[in-house]
């Protein structure tokens with residue numbers, strides 16, 4: 058019922074030519090896949106280069122961040138309208154690296170989510186606990202706070218396009234993937250919080266992606282769990298063959 062989403066977060070990797078080479082490698086490997094939505098998220102400067110290469114591939118384009126104002130004296134920022142203009146349809150918001158290194162808070166995530174939705178972009182809203190929080194038994198408390206803070210003030214209709222990504226910080230880029238049980242437990246909790254905020258039907262429909270050291274070898278187990286609806290992939294999205302085999306997890 059929920060169409061899986063496999064999204065590649067290229068982080069601070071890939072110049073224009075490197076990005077084009079990756080798409081050239083990836084596109085034939087995922088051609089014909091229609092049971093999964095495929096998204097790639099390059100750096101801002103590469104966005105406008107990719108739509109021509111992605112045409113007809115079924116792969117969507119995401120930005121890795123967005124600002125909440127449409128225009129103005131905000132040096133260094135990029136607005137939803139500018140992302141659309143560059144060819145993006147999705148945007149990652151609240152990635153833990155932005156929370157950790159760039160001062161992202163629940164409040165800024167919330168402003169960005171609202172701006173993205175207003176600008177007709179699909180937000181991929183990232184939440185996840187640190188190792189410290191998990192070990193202190195605070196995982197659910199953190200997830201609930203990040204979720205409620207990031208989605209505050211949205212109506213059910215506004216929330217409908219939102220994709221949520223559960224990314225335990227201790228699993229990102231560390232090679233330490235959450236177990237299928239740990240991920241399923243967190244996803245079921247997140248779906249429950251969304252049911253409380255927007256109702257059961259919204260919770261049944263929302264796609265919740267797992268992120269954190271997803272690889273071709275572990276994606277199948279994760280995707281076999283009922284509340285895991287896809288993956289946000291960092292390192293393994295930088296090579297066409299590994300990302301394609303994650304996309305083709307069900308084959």
Ligand code: PEP
Pocket residue numbers: 066068224228229230231232268269270271289290291292293
């Ligand atoms: C990410 O960047 O969102 C991520 C999950 O990275 P990795 O797959 O490398 O852990």
